[in-house]
Every structure is written in structure tokens, then in C-alpha cells.
Amino acid sequence: MIKILVIHGPNLDLLGSREQKLYGHLTLPEINTQIRKMAQKTKVGVEIFQSNDEGKLVSKIGKAKGKYQGLLINPAAYTHTSVALRDAILSAGIPTVEVHLSNIYCREEFRRHSFISDIALGQVVGFGPDSYLLGLEGLVNYLKREGSGP
Amino acid sequence: MIKILVIHGPNLDLLGSREQKLYGHLTLPEINTQIRKMAQKTKVGVEIFQSNDEGKLVSKIGKAKGKYQGLLINPAAYTHTSVALRDAILSAGIPTVEVHLSNIYCREEFRRHSFISDIALGQVVGFGPDSYLLGLEGLVNYLKREGSGP
Amino acid sequence: MIKILVIHGPNLDLLGSREQKLYGHLTLPEINTQIRKMAQKTKVGVEIFQSNDEGKLVSKIGKAKGKYQGLLINPAAYTHTSVALRDAILSAGIPTVEVHLSNIYCREEFRRHSFISDIALGQVVGFGPDSYLLGLEGLVNYLKREGSGP
Amino acid sequence: MIKILVIHGPNLDLLGSREQKLYGHLTLPEINTQIRKMAQKTKVGVEIFQSNDEGKLVSKIGKAKGKYQGLLINPAAYTHTSVALRDAILSAGIPTVEVHLSNIYCREEFRRHSFISDIALGQVVGFGPDSYLLGLEGLVNYLKREGSGP
Amino acid sequence: MIKILVIHGPNLDLLGSREQKLYGHLTLPEINTQIRKMAQKTKVGVEIFQSNDEGKLVSKIGKAKGKYQGLLINPAAYTHTSVALRDAILSAGIPTVEVHLSNIYCREEFRRHSFISDIALGQVVGFGPDSYLLGLEGLVNYLKREGSGP
């Protein structure tokens, strides 16, 4: 069975209380429940991991090779600043989909640049929690169609 | 019933023969068939329109107000150069989802800038024809949840 | 009698319904009526032309030489992107006044650059429909004072 | 009765002798006479003030609040360098029209940037002394239509 | 027999009357006659197409694949602004030579950038109508030497 690693970046543990107008009122556990349901529906396994710590995210992704066939990641603030995360994804060498809850293109200028997008398979932006679900769907479709190797 | 306007920008009429490595081997009619199936599945109406002509695209979108509740657009090359398209979307004032077949972020530098993304609801990039289907799904979910006004 | 070509660029056919807060509630026919009245008052002829199509605008202006003594143009979105329009105006070689309904200097950064302004006689910006009337007045005064050749 | 403050920036006292090709052969008193006639015609009062001194201009405008309903300003060289003038206009908080005799967009690159234009109601550029008259007309029309408060 | 598609971009229909100092006094039909003579001399077929309309140019080039073995194009103003034209040429996938009548490198700064040059076989600039003839010669030599596939 295809296994997907789902990564939530920094500050996403605060969802539901954090700036609801921008990020919605669902909490992270509620979003994770939706992700797991979608995984069941598309018959793939998921492991979900959140950390505020760049190093822990890097370590987690670095060990993904061989254990997971795909990576679904919301790198949050590290999208714009972390070359280490980029290198970890390059090391893992598995198809990666980048998602964002809010539309990063209508916010501060510095949010328009991503260190991840040019090494990702695809990007889903601005649909709130649906971004995860659409991204997962797209990733799973891709893996089923192409096989699960990079 | 919710009605969605689907817009294909310039050169997309050539899909299937055009640079298959980058854009895939499906033709535009084949993609449109998939879009219509998804529309039926999610119980919305779609009208599909392709043009190589910036002016015709502008006119089509400009008249969308009141006739459609949402806009799904692959602006193709005009993504990066057309303020007129942006203004047409602003005039229409309906929720808009921008999609791209290829991952525009791993191509030429000038493809990283979009005149549409900051006024769109969301963006789906890099999944090939699936970009349309995921984008449509996200747009319809949004319209059903929020109601169909902007 | 002096004849002036009046050009309305893309999306201006939507005036009155389009973003009224920014562009006002007058429709294009209503503005055209005001322009024609001002023309009568200043005793010049006007021909008015609107298109969403860059190519049609280029063709119209390209043929202006010898038929019109002046050009009053609101290039709208093409202000910021069309070298072809600039070249058409250079080809026509007649005194040109650029007008804008809204104050383009307090909007998005990309609206601060115009491909027309440095080859125009003058520019009137931000007065709503009055921009056309003031621009026409200025152009006619100029033509009467200088004669109508470039 | 509506009262308008008319401000002439640095070096405009030299008009008529200064670079006639660029600025025309009318002297400042001759232009002022035209402005006063236009004021009479449109039934508003004007006070006219010229200074080469950034501080004096700032002081004059700073005291405009409550005494004048509109500001017509040719900031000349200070257009491009004076944040203090911008702040004075923001403090006055009255509708402001920026005018320039010459077409600043076909001169040195640094003249393309204005510290005033994005806080002004509108801008009239390139018509020689007519820039003042058209700008005044536009400002008065605006004040009569909107009432005279900002 | 090798067949070449010759494309003239916007405003080139005005040649002969348009800014003669910059573009020369030959009309477009006169240039086309020279192109046809050169084609006869080098024993290739040519089809010649002019439009002011970006969309029409895109459509024409998009259909070139399989019908023509080479493309000779003077994109005129669209050189600097049209990603759609670039994409059409990429779709056509046939050897392309870019020509310009005037020396675009000694004019406005924005004319130094071409969206075509890096995907073209070669570029001929500044020889007036001879640019077409030299470009055609170079293209035909290339096709004869390399065979006519991309």
C-alpha cells in the first residue's frame, strides 16, 4: 500500500485559535481527521507530523526515503526561508506536493517566494483545509498513475 | 444550479501535440470531457471556452458577472503578461481559481510571476490535467460552503 | 475642422457595473455623450472607438494618420503592457493625450509604469469621467494653439 | 464660497526666462492671471503662493486645513524629493491636485517618481500653463460634486 | 520542397509611411516581393502572414507544425511582451529565425529584451529589409545542412 508522509510546519499547531480570518476555524486535529478520511477513501496510508522546529522537520523528511512513496507538506513560514528543508526533500527524493491554507500570493511580498515549489511535483494554495485534501488527491493520483518511485 | 465558466488560455488548443513531455499527451477535448464528468459528479454546470486572443478572453470574462458563480482559468502565457485579464476578472467579481498543467515554478524565471494569483481564491499547479479537476473541486466546495456570491 | 480620435481600452465597456467604487457609476455610453457634448462645445469632431482587443486598437490607431489631428486615449490595462500600442501611436505621429479614470498612482505598483506617457503630449489622471473632458480640452487647446500637425 | 490654495514650487518664479523650450514663455504673474480668471469663471476663491523654500511651503500647506477646501500644487523639483511636502499635504487632509507644466515622463528617470501622486486626487501633466487651468477645473468640479470635505 | 512561414508582427503593415527614418521607405508589399524573390533563388516555398493581433499570430504559428520546416519572424512590438508567441513557437517546434528592421539595441531600454531570442536558431538585427533576406538565407542554409526537422 502507498504510504504518504504528511508534514505540518511551524505555528500550524495553533490553527483554530490563530488568526481565524486568514486560516479558518478548524483545529489541526480536525484537519488531520479529514486527511485521514481522505486517505482511507483513496486507500493509502498516511503518517502525520507537526513541528515548529526546522531541525526536527529536516530529520523527519530525511528519513522518509524508502518508508514513504510521497510527501504532502505545508511548510508554513519555512517555505520562504529554509534551504535545509529543500535539501531534505531533495535527499528524500520522493514526489512532493506543497500546500498552503491561505493564498500566499495576496499577502506580504516575501511570501511570494518558495524554496520548495520548484522541486515539488505540484502546489495547491488558498483553499483552506481543502488545500490538504486536494493536494493529497493529486499526489495519490500521480503515484497510482506513475508508480510510486520518483 | 451553480454554473462555472472554464477558460483555457493561448496555445492550449494544441495540447496533445505540443511539448508532450511538459504538458502531457491528452488533447484539449479529452481534458474537457474529464472536466464535464467532474462537473456532473459535483452537480454543477460548466461552460468551457478557449481562445488564443487576449481580447476575446477579456470579453468573455467581462460578461461572466451574473451568469456564472465561479471562474476556473488556466491563463497559460497570459498569466505572466496580461493586466487586461486581471482587470476582467476584477470586473467579473466572482471567485476564481487559477490552474496550470506544468509546474511553472521550475521553468523560466519569468513564469514565476502571475498577474492573477493575488486576486484568485486559490491556485493549483503542476498536476497536469488533474490541475483542472482539483481546481474545479476546490472551487465548487468553496461555492457550496460560502454560497455563490464573492 | 479638427478631428479627434477617442480610444477606450479593454474592460471599459463594463463601466458602470465594474468596480463602481474605483471607476464610478457612469456607463461608457454616458461618458461618450459627455465627450460628444464637450466636442460640440469646443467645435471639434470626434470619433469614439472601444475594443478589448490589442490588435484592433493597434489597427485603428495605425490608420489615424491624416484622418485625425489628435488622439485622446485611455489605454486602460494596455497602458502597462503594450509596446504595440506605443508603436502604433508613434506610427500615427499625432499629438496624443493619455487619460485614466482612477488614480493609477495609488494602486498596484505595476500600474505606475506607462508605455504611453513618455510619448504623449500630456496625461490626465484620477478625475473619473472628467479625465476625458479635461484631456480633450487640453488637447484641443494645444491643437488650436500649435496648429494640428505634430 | 469654495477657497483653493494654489502652490508653486521652487524655480517657478523664473518662468518665462527659464528654459522656454521646456516650460513655455509665459511668466508666473501671467499664469497667475489666467488662474484667477478661471477661478472667477468657476466662482471659487484662490490664494496663490510661491516659494523656493521647502520649509515655507510645508508651513503654508500645514495651515491650510479649515481655511481652504482644495489644494492645487505644482511641487516642481520637490515632487521627487520631499517627504515633508507629502506629510504636510497629509496633515492638511484636503483634496489635492498635482500639476506639472512639462511632461515629466519624457525627461530624466528620477522625474518619473512623485512623492505626491499617490496621495493626490488626480494629476495633470504636460499641457504647459493649461495644466493649472485643467487641474483647477477638475478640482473644482470634484469639490462641487462631492462637497468640499475630504 | 522546404516551406518557410514568414511572420510580420504588429504595425508592420504601416511600413513605408511609419517613421521612415527608423524603418526605411519600403512598404510591406515591396519587402514581401524581395522575400519571394529570395525564396525562388534559394528554391524554397514561403507563406507570408501579417497581423496586429497577438492571438491570430499565435494561432497561425501554432498550426505550423508539419506544414512548414522553418519560421522567419519579425515579432515587432510583441518581441518584448509576448510569452504567448514564445509558447506558440515552442509548440511549433521548428527552427526559427528572429529578424528586426531597426537596431533594437540602440533604442529604448525595454527593446533590449526579447522573449524569442533564446529559443530561436539565430537573430538578424538592424539591416532594414535586408534583415529578412539575410535571415531567410541563414535559415534555408541551416535547413538544407541539418535536414528540416527541429
Add this chain to the structure above:
Amino acid sequence: MIKILVIHGPNLDLLGSREQKLYGHLTLPEINTQIRKMAQKTKVGVEIFQSNDEGKLVSKIGKAKGKYQGLLINPAAYTHTSVALRDAILSAGIPTVEVHLSNIYCREEFRRHSFISDIALGQVVGFGPDSYLLGLEGLVNYLKREGSGP
């Protein structure tokens, strides 16, 4: 009683031994003693936290909402690189004062940019350990005057 969270960023644990010329000879515990005295004097509670770890700082601040009424932060090196810290402060949504021991404006160019300053209430820079005391004083005054909500 108002409670303030005081955050010391990376390398500040080395104060007193680290580049004394730039940062002074006081150790962090000595500075903390001064901060606590000032807190007593102004009758507010303080909790003080230092970490070299971006993730730990993000987690600490993320949980501040509801527990503290204000944030006094010396983000040190993370000032210039951490969007995650910015997002944590935005999530906390409490009035924030940014302080720096040294004058960051007379050092390397990259120290002139702060990801925090535009979302902070205010900034105190260059007074050595006094920066903390003055910042705390300003923050407390603000909270007492405005009430302690953001």
C-alpha cells in the same frame, strides 16, 4: 496584574563574554535581574525565556495568548531571517516591543531588515541593556493606557 513575556533570542546566553565591545560586559543573568527590578518598579509580572532554537522560541510565543498581555523580545539573529517567529507573534496577537542591544543600523547591511518591526508596537535599539528597560517601560505604559488587549 499585567504579565509580560520577555524573550531573548540566539547567542544572548553568551552575553558578557561575547564581543564585549559591541554588546557590553553584563551577563544575561545580570540583565535579567535589571529587567525584574524594573518589572517590580512598574508593578507588572515578567517571565523570561532564552533559547538558541527557533522552534522553541516559536512554541513559547505561540502559547503566549491569554497568558501574557505583552511581549518584549530581542530576536537577535532571528530578527533578520525568521518568518516563523513573525508568524508566532502574529498568532499570539499581543502588543510586542522589539529591542536590540547594539545599533543594528550601523552594522552589516543585512541587519537593517527586520521581519518583526512592522508588526511590533515599537522598537528600541542601541542602548545596550537599557534597551530592555526602556522597551519594557514603553510597553507597560502602553498596556496601562490602552488596556491590555491588542
Add this chain to the structure above:
Amino acid sequence: MIKILVIHGPNLDLLGSREQKLYGHLTLPEINTQIRKMAQKTKVGVEIFQSNDEGKLVSKIGKAKGKYQGLLINPAAYTHTSVALRDAILSAGIPTVEVHLSNIYCREEFRRHSFISDIALGQVVGFGPDSYLLGLEGLVNYLKREGSGP
């Protein structure tokens, strides 16, 4: 006794009436009263000077050497444009603290650059009138600790 020169830059004479939301409702005389009280409390002398005139400010500061031991300055709009003020402060050669009422880092981009900050001892920004008091306190502490020479 230590004597401090306090300088208020352009438009600060309008405080209280000028954009109260941004600058608060205290008038300049009221702020000066607070400054004088703080001076008494910390046992230093102050002389306070306001001008809208760059030249007068330059002259005042240029003569400060030997008469004052410190300079507290809110350069207002001249912060961003005046090299002359910078040179005057360099000439005076006395410890200088730069203060701003509003948070200049969350306003227009051009307000992020200061010609003063890299030659100042420190900077206090965003606390309203408290910026003066905190800045004065920091300056006096510095002078008492270091002695009053630069």
C-alpha cells in the same frame, strides 16, 4: 549640568490636529511639557527647537558643539531625505538619539530608510510621545555613564 538639545522636525508643529490616529492627540506644547518634566526628573537641562526648514535645523544643530552634551531628535520627514541633517549631526559630534512617534516600519516603504540611524547612539520608535521620554531617558543614562563627550 548636562544640557540636551531637543529637535522637532517638519510638520510636528501640527501635532494634535494632524492625523491623530497615527500621531496621537497631544499637541507639541503638551509633549514639550512632558519632555521638560522628564528633564527635571533626571536633572538635565533641555532646549527645544522646532522648524519646518531643513536649513534652520542644520544651522541649529551645527552650532550645538560645546553647548550641548547630547541631541534628541525627531527628524520626521527629513529622516528619509536629508543628508544635510546627517552632516550637521556628524559635525556636532555629540551623542544623538533618534525618535519617532509612529512605527515607521509599518508604513510606506520609503520610511524604512533613515539617513540618521547609523550615526545615532540609538533609536526609539512607535511609542507616541513616550518615544521622546524613553529616548531622553536612554540618552541621559548614557551620558551619565560614559561622561558627556562623544
Add this chain to the structure above:
Amino acid sequence: MIKILVIHGPNLDLLGSREQKLYGHLTLPEINTQIRKMAQKTKVGVEIFQSNDEGKLVSKIGKAKGKYQGLLINPAAYTHTSVALRDAILSAGIPTVEVHLSNIYCREEFRRHSFISDIALGQVVGFGPDSYLLGLEGLVNYLKREGSGP
């Protein structure tokens, strides 16, 4: 007899006490004495004027036309910020030599740009008070050789 206007910009009244390492220990009156001696030696008249006030400098230069045949100016800090001074010199329309005491090219980056140098006859930089004398000599030689008109 040729008459030269000599202008000293802001802060130059402080010479001799101001940063002697950079500007030398001569006072302005001592430099003026040297200038007058050189004038006598080369048999030209000089009038010397210093002000810290941009407006006064502008007014002085604006009236130079017809009274002086040449302008020798050390614009000091206004070199880098004053378009008004540039415009005044353009208005005066007389040959102008720009001088600087210190080598402005080995100081802060912003001192490398001059609003005067491209409209001046020549520039003398870095020789201390000799810059004035060499600049005057060069200007007088020019005027004698070319005649004294612009």
C-alpha cells in the same frame, strides 16, 4: 570682466571645526581668501555665498543669469538630494563647475550619486580647499577660451 558666482552649500560654515580629518583645518573665511586671491590672479570677479538653506541657494542661483558668466559650486550634502538645485542651475544656464573637498567616492554609497555632475562642465573632487582653486582655474580657462555664454 568675467564674474563668477561661488556657492558653498550646507554645513560648510562649520569648516575648520567640523571633522577636520575629513575636511581639513582651514575655516571658510580662510578658504574664501584663497578663492579671492586666485580670482585676482586670473583677473575675474567673484561673489561668494554660503547658506544651509536649499531655498536660499536656489533663489541665489536662479538670479545668476546675466549677472555672472560662470558658477563654481560645492553643493555639499545637497549634491545627493536636491533636484531643486539642479533645476536652478539649469535655469541659470551658465557653465558650472562642481567641487568637493573630500573624495566623495570613498565614503558612504549614497555620496557616489550627484544630481549636479551630469549638467556641470566639470568636476574637481578630493583636493581639500585646492578643489575650489583648481575648479575656479578650470572654469576661468574655459570661459576665456569659449567666451562666457553657455
Add this chain to the structure above:
Amino acid sequence: MIKILVIHGPNLDLLGSREQKLYGHLTLPEINTQIRKMAQKTKVGVEIFQSNDEGKLVSKIGKAKGKYQGLLINPAAYTHTSVALRDAILSAGIPTVEVHLSNIYCREEFRRHSFISDIALGQVVGFGPDSYLLGLEGLVNYLKREGSGP
């Protein structure tokens, strides 16, 4: 005996499996063995430390002062983003050599900038694991020649 701290940055724990074409097939323990051999040969002590965590690297280096006489560091991805690492090295104040396995100058543009190189003694780039050995050799030679203090 001279003691050297050897630091491996993020993702280097994956060497041998990670992108072998770019980084080679040696694992980190194998490289460490080579480093220890070289240390023995040059008669210095080494301590080796790897972490994916910016904060842990900062803490480790921050405590280096007095314990180690030199630092050999491959900052990997943090090279390009970590001011905190730079500050830690500045705090440690010991001679530092920066090494990279791959040639960072022929990869993505953002890898050309290092926050470490201008505060390092020297840099060795592109020799694979030999970069460490050459860097260590250079550092030890330096320390033996200069003595081991900074």
C-alpha cells in the same frame, strides 16, 4: 595540543544515500574516519558534531571559546540562511574554515551567498570529502604558524 571543533550542518547525516552524484558515496562516519586520521597525522585533537538543528549548532559553537583553537565547519544549507550561526562563530572568536562538498557556485543562484565566508579565515569548496581534509590541513597550518589565538 591544538583542538579543533568539526561541525557538520543539516542533512549531512544522510551522506552516502543522499544524491550521490552531487555529494559522493561516502557516508558521514566514513568521512569522519578520514578526518580523524588527518588529525592524527597533523597531531591535533578533533571533536566532531552533526546536527540538523540550527539551535543546537549555535549552542555547540557558542561554547567553543577556550575549549577549541579552531573551527572547521560545513554549514550546508545554513550557509545561506543562518545569521545565528554567523553570530555564534563571531562569539566564539576562533579561526574558522568553511568547507563544502559540492561546488556551490555551479548550483542554484541562492547558493552563491554565504553568511559565513566573510568572517572565515578561508574556504574550500568542491573537492567532495577532500574539502574537509584540505580545510583541516589549512586550518592547522595556520594555527601552528600564527599561534592558536584569534
Add this chain to the structure above:
Amino acid sequence: MIKILVIHGPNLDLLGSREQKLYGHLTLPEINTQIRKMAQKTKVGVEIFQSNDEGKLVSKIGKAKGKYQGLLINPAAYTHTSVALRDAILSAGIPTVEVHLSNIYCREEFRRHSFISDIALGQVVGFGPDSYLLGLEGLVNYLKREGSGP
């Protein structure tokens, strides 16, 4: 008889062995033979000169005035770096055609800028050795049509 100076810049002596994929397999003597044949065909004289030395190229071109009526130059690497070559061509003052073997627009970014192109009559790029022949043909046509003076 018209005489043309043909200049080959640095490294062109290595043609045939140097990066054949980019520059072709013809040697410089073989290309020179083709140039001489074309010269005979068009009845002009040619002198051909190659040097790796910027100074020798400058000297050769500097003496061209009066001896040659046209210059055909492949400046190779000096295209992008040599102002001296530009100045030599300006001094020579004869019509100049710039040619390049490879398409410099699809290589490194720095090859997109030429110090020659804006002072040349025209440019031929990307046709391999044919670039010389087409450039020579264009230059000779120009000289015969315009006469041989600049």
C-alpha cells in the same frame, strides 16, 4: 574598391577543437577561406585579424579609419566586458557589424549584454560560420547602398 576589416576576438583561434557542439567543427582558417570567397563574390577586399589581446584589437581597430570602409567583428568574450573595444570602434567611426557563432541569448545571463551592439549597424547571431557570411553580405549591401562613409 571597398575594403572591410574582419576581426576575430579571443579564443577564436581554437575553433574546430574548442567545444565543437557549441561552435561547430570548422577551424578558423577554414572560416577565413569562406569569408575570402564571399568577399570575392561581392567584390570587396578584406583584411582578417585575430588576437586574444584586447590591446592589440583596440590598436588594430583604432587605425582602421581611412583604411577600411567597414568593420565585421566577432568580439567573442570581449563583447561583454570591453569598453575599450567599444571606444576603438567609436573612434574608427566606420559602419560595424557584430557577429556571433553561437546564439548568445540562450547561454549564461552575462552573455546577453553587449558593449558593441548599440553602436553597431546590425548584428547577426547564431548561424555558426554563416554568421560571418551573412554579416559580411549585409555590411557590403549597406556600404554599396549608402556609400562607404559613416
Add this chain to the structure above:
Amino acid sequence: MIKILVIHGPNLDLLGSREQKLYGHLTLPEINTQIRKMAQKTKVGVEIFQSNDEGKLVSKIGKAKGKYQGLLINPAAYTHTSVALRDAILSAGIPTVEVHLSNIYCREEFRRHSFISDIALGQVVGFGPDSYLLGLEGLVNYLKREGSGP
């Protein structure tokens, strides 16, 4: 036996007398002696060449193909300005190591860019004469390991 070409760029003939603080007190012959010793130790042949002349360096390197298996180069000032040197190295097509005596990253901004580094095997910077020895060692190790072809 492997043969290495060692190139010293401009001004390196002055070593020992030239800015000793930056470049050390060893003369070039003394450094060459060290290089030859290292060559003997690693059993390779070296030829050493110094020139101040870009053209001579280009010619020397251009002829390296087939005669040498590796290139060790200190391009000195030409590092930052010579595309011709880059092209010569590309033509030679042999593994190249770039070395610098001083740390070019802590000097003027323009020294941070190298036209050589992205086409080199590796770079050694900042170790004084040791840079040559370490670079040679690295190059020889590489050639022995990979064989001596490019």
C-alpha cells in the same frame, strides 16, 4: 606522469612587496618553490606561468588541451572581469582549481563574483600561499582518483 599548468594572474609578480598585510611577505619565486616541492611530493609535473596580460593568459590556457591534465589558477583581478579567461578554460576542457591568497569574501563587494568558480572543479580561498598547495593537492587527488580526462 600527470602534468599541471599553474597560472598566476595580474600583479602577482609583485608579491612580497605588494600590500603585505593582505597578501603576505613571500615573493612569487618563493611561492613557486613551494609549489614545485609539493609537485615533487605528489609526483606530478608542473609548469608555472605568470602574466599581467589577459591575452597572454588566454593564449597559454587555450593551448593547454592535451599538454596538461589539470589547471591550477589564481586569476587575481581577472577573476572578476574576464569572460575571455573563462572561455579559454572552457576551451581547454581540463579540470581546473581556482585559488586566491586573500579571503575575497571579506573585501570589496565586486570581489564576491567570479567568472571562473562555476566552471571550476573547486576553489581554495584565504590561506595565503597555502591556498596554492591545498588546491594543488586537491587537484592531484582528483586526477589520480578520476583519471586525468575532463
Add this chain to the structure above:
Amino acid sequence: MIKILVIHGPNLDLLGSREQKLYGHLTLPEINTQIRKMAQKTKVGVEIFQSNDEGKLVSKIGKAKGKYQGLLINPAAYTHTSVALRDAILSAGIPTVEVHLSNIYCREEFRRHSFISDIALGQVVGFGPDSYLLGLEGLVNYLKREGSGP
């Protein structure tokens, strides 16, 4: 006796015939005669050297140390491109004056940057051949006043 090395850069051998409008009609030997007269008058020795060759200029200046007390240089085109010349002057370590015949600040943008000006004592620009004489006078005065060491 003080000895000065006078250096003329590339293309200056063509003076008198080269672009007379820009550089005047005097030949280089005529200018050299004037320089020698001025040297006699100020009682210093001069050696004059011209070359088009960057390498020869570098070698000449590199050997200046100890033989000459000052350097007067017109680097011509190498002003803007030669780091090698800069390094040679730094190596020579003698007071240097940079002169230019034309006003480089009103020509092409790239002529505004000099690699020499920030390491020179002073600069004289725009006086034609007088630039040499004024520069020599300034240099000699400096050497006599300061002594002849740097």
C-alpha cells in the same frame, strides 16, 4: 625632485582624430607638451606612458613604487572595467589622481562607475586637456604639502 608617472589609457593615442566634439582637437603629443611645461613650471619630473594594453599598463604601474612619488592617470575605458589596474595602483601605493577629458557623468550609464575613484586622492573630470594640468597641479601641491609618501 618629485617624479610623477603620467599614464594615458586605451585609445588616447588617437586624440585629435577621435570624436573631436567629445575629446577636443588636440593630439596626444600636444597634450604631453602641455603636461611637460606644467611639470617644469611646478618643478617636478614627469614620465609619460600610453598603452592600449591593460597588461602593459598594469606592469608599468606595478613597478612605480619607489621610482615615482605620484601617479596621474587617465584610465580611459579601463576606468570602468579594470580591477587589474585598481590592484596595480593599490600595489604601487602612491598618491594617485584620476583625470578624464570628457564629463563621464553625462554619457552612458556604465561610465558613471570607476574602479579607480575610491582609491584615488582626487578626480578631475570634464575640462578637456586642462583636466591633466589641473590634476597635475593638485597632485603636486598635495605632495609638496604632505611630503611625497602615501
